[in-house]
Amino acid sequence: MEVLCPAKINLFLHVTGRRPDGYHDLFSLMAPVSLCDRLTLRFGVPETGLTCDHPLVPENETNLAWRAADLFFTALGQYAPVHIGIDKQIPVAAGLGGGSSNAASVLMALNRHYGHPFSREHLMRMGLSLGADVPFFIFGKPAIATGIGEKLVPYENVIHYHVLLIAFEFSVSTAGVYKNLNLGLTNCKKIIKSFSLKKQGFDVAHYLCNDLETVTASDYPDIILAKKSLVDHGAKGALMSGSGPTVFGLFSDAETAEKTGRSLSQNGKWAVYLANLIG
């Protein structure tokens, strides 16, 4: 069975508070994008295994995709070995939720293979025990996320921008970024104050903001440089996604996005991906 696992971007991410367990409450607009990993599931194999050719991705039972399979079979009450092959296209530890998307896809693929024993809501609850971003990928469309990211309401007004992603050679730890966030210094609240779930024709490009950006950008000035370059080349807005470091720019036309991608990849340091918002 072959499945595509999309990446996500956070069009805005406001951290509203810190919980006693160290997790954070969010108000975030999340959208899947068409940059995808490709997963191959093989059934009827002698033992469970996983292969992935990316050096930062573990090929053992700690992989989120493997953990998702274990979780599914435990909930099902029966175990069958499965081999998971991951063709990694989504930059790793980059703020694009690649591991979470792989886990969500495994849960959904196994659920389909075994005749839908669990509802989508049940799968989302299962996914939450693997990571805060997993329920979003099971939800599968643009959404306003609250709670730690698991309370999702569909958001249908996203304009279908072309998305140019700029990924860097460095990766960041999500836990580290949240830990270093000074909640007194966040500024998203002001920007998204007038955001309305119901208003039609809302241009998200005007509301791009991410409370985690200053934390990651203080260590990696390339983030600010990449955002500026995107806007200078004609992006309607640019922002770091999630805990970073990947930056995205929103473009109204594909031609300008492509041209910008060609120009910004010339420094040999930045990897550029052209994608679309999905859903």
Ligand SMILES: C[C@](O)(CO)[C@H](O)COP(=O)(O)OP(=O)(O)OC[C@H]1O[C@@H](n2ccc(N)nc2=O)[C@H](O)[C@@H]1O
């Ligand atoms: C940055 C985002 O990608 C934005 O969508 C998510 O908030 C992160 O989601 P994720 O990587 O699936 O997060 P998890 O794997 O559950 O948690 C990794 C670490 O990030 C921190 N974390 C995560 C989510 C959240 N709402 N508050 C947090 O403080 C916690 O320290 C946690 O130990």
Ligand SMILES: Nc1ncnc2c1ncn2[C@@H]1O[C@H](COP(=O)(O)OP(=O)(O)OP(=O)(O)O)[C@@H](O)[C@H]1O
């Ligand atoms: N299937 C997987 N794909 C990618 N990384 C995985 C996977 N399973 C485990 N990992 C580990 O998880 C870490 C985070 O990877 P991932 O690409 O999901 O980060 P991210 O995009 O920053 O996620 P998020 O935005 O949800 O915080 C990596 O350092 C990697 O070692």
